[in-house]
Amino acid sequence: MRKIIAALLGAGLLATGTVPVASAGPGPSWQDCGDGLQCGRIEVPVDWADPGGGRIELGLARLPAQDPANRKGTLLVNIGGPAQQISVLRGSKAAFADLTRWFDVVVSDPRGFEASSGVQCPDPMPMPENAQWVFPDRATYDAYAAENRRFGTGCAEAAGPLAGRLNTWQVARDMDAIRTALGEAKLNYYGNSYGTVFGQAYAEFFPDRIGRMYLDSVMDHTNRSWLGWLLPRAKTMEANLERFASWCAGEPGCALHDRNALEVWDEVLARAERDPIPAPGAGPGATAGAALIVSRANPGYEGRWPELAASLLEAHAGDATRFARTPSGGMDPALSRIMFCADFPYPTEYDEVEGLETALRSRTPRIGWATAWQMSYHCAGLPGTVNFRPHPIRPQGLPPILVASGEYDSTTPPQDARRVTAQLEGARYLPAKGAHALYLSGHPCVRDRVHRYLTSGELPPEGTACGAASS
Template identity: 65%
Template sequence: MKKTIIAVLGTMLLPVAAATPAVADTELSWQDCGDGLQCDRITVPADWAAPNGKQITLGLAKLPARDPATRMGTIVLNMGGPAQQISILRQIKGTFADLTQWFDVVLFDPRGFEASTEVRCPNPAPNPTNGEWVFTNRAAFAQYTKQNHRFGLGCAEAAGPLAGNLNTWQGARDLEAVRVALGERKLNYFGNSYGGVLGVAYAEYFPSRVGRMYLDSPIDHTNRSWDEWVLARAKVKEDNLHRFAEWCATDRSCALHGRDVLKVWDEVMARATKRPIPAPGAGAGATASAALIASRATVSFDATWPELAKSLTEADAGDATRFAKPFAGAPDPDLSRITMCADFPFPTAYREVKAMEARLRKTAPRIGWTMAWPMADLCTGLPKKTSYPPHPIRPRGLPPILIANGAYDDTAAPAYGRRIAAQLDGARYLAAKGGHALYWSGNPCVRDHVHRYLTTGQLPPTGTTCGPASS
């Protein structure tokens, strides 16, 4: 079947000079590419505002529906990041296997990543020293900013025609090109986490093409107030520290059971603020400052609480080794911060971030205030050629969209999903007792509602709340 991609589609809603439509005929020819996937590529403009200019490719992959007799169509999936998609799906395809009862599950690597026209930054993205994302020293932040600037300049040079075109305004048009190539009259879409930014952008620019859309733990790209945007996350993180304390009070396995956990936290932080706590097991002369402890305290995930309790117990006794050991977590792909900071041009001047931190401390004084820093650290010093900043939306003619958030998610706070739902006519918000990526993490209640919605269009009743995944 011949499928036509109209390259000018990206100009339909952008006030640029008229351009002659550039039509590229492409016929998808799925080929086996291992792990049960089929792969192919399509060609799109490097810049949808100049559709007749340089072209790039998008790498697509399909997890086919199990039975053609029960197949209901295609759903396009974006698992978030922003990051590569295909190689991740190879590792966790079982998570989304239920969808293949009814759909071909299709995804594509975003522009710049892996199977698509790839941007390979010559220098790795810098990470704050020893994982300490909270900067208390202006000179150290300035040095880190220089490193990130050097990284960004290298990426821009390596990007070639994609320089300045790695943002979700472009990505929404890529998504429409994928719909056209698939031959789907409407787009059925599942966006997880940062995939929600892409889904909302698509709904804004192509409302008449939306079929069924599920946004799980979406990042809010509709709020121009950085203080409001960060405060929503800070409040949830602060609440998570209190949940940790409540768990310790009821679970005898907690190393701090029987003690006032919040008092212990306050005392450790006060001591580390006056003088960093020794961390002999992390190397000669190693210490843990209050900023490091606040950066490293993993309060958001229940599974990490036993380790956090041990870390606090030992720090309270004068040994902060558990907080000071080299951080083993995998960083985001280097290119993710380029896209993220084009979509979210966060304030990065040291005085601005410190002022935001001070404001957050009034509402989230123990740990939530740290939320002032992560985006600033990602974006500081990056070249600001173009950006796609947050803005309110009001698309018309949309079908009902399902949006879900976890009450304990300090990456995509519940306020994010509620705000998005309020701007999408007919959208339904599904609350859940859980953290980030509800469907992915296996919440059975959420998964049941998602399957029902995607297959029948039936939304959960207004006010529905799903319990925790273990219930």
């Protein structure tokens, strides 16, 4: 059992060395599969460190170019996650319509997900009670970690030959196999969010096989310092809370317009830390402590600011119902945290995470410190071994790459994008006023620059920046 667990999350021999690329076999035989998509499959090795061993299938889907006679080629896209891609593409085709003016847009479920020899974990992925990802005490954290360990054990057993091979080291080689199977001499790639981790690895291992590459909302896989990795997230979250307070001061419709929103925040958190605030509308005996309130208050999305203001006003008056209600929305796919924590082996001992929180509190005392717990929510209790760890990269022979990130994005903060750009020789960084997933969210300036780059190779002039999407 321990060997199975270690195999799932471990890939010690997969450090950074390259491996000869095996043939991906015949290209996909495209078949209509509904919603305007065509689907196909290719075979790749179970383990690219042993390309002559067993095989698995990768499921692909494409949105064909609108004018095949004038298409410029294929654009491989990863929308993020790590997660299934084909089912997500079905619901987000409109965001890619412009790109199909020039390209066949192709996605592939990463190995182990859905159409790509999908792994079915036998147990549901655990969630902290009331979806509270900031853990209030050791006992709560340890109980959750035990549940997550059981979940990881079941996934390891279900993974079979894929155990230990669900990581970006393998996915980067799958990407090159897709390129080969599609008959493309060079890979054109657009990676969003976690898709930028795949892009960084591909640039490291196959720099001479890149045609054009656009990375949006970059997650830095090159920083070995966890505190250094967290601090930009914490600072961005803290700055977003300050932006919220400034908006409130200038917006008559804000529920806290006649108050100092930051003072209200401080008072609510201090009160909830001493004694959880009653939340009668969330159920009998329901309360909201400081950890729960911080878990609910994401100030990075301007559309949620009116709700945040109303929630704080009511909590200040003694009713934290708005914070205590369990949020709606889907969970990340079960395998997401397995691959995530294989690529980012975050410290999971309670004392270690608490130490990171303490270090962040000295710099970001209001809310940024909470970022210490986001990764542990995914990785707590998962059996850890040597993984495909973050490490600096210095690929040689790269073509120009375009990188963009939103100033207000605390999930993948702009400092991540700047750091990665500096390691990709000849790359150009495009800052923008916006949040996560700039291209997919429809930021017009970013989309225009991306289209110019992907179609002609034209990078924005040095120093170019995109303002707010509405400007």
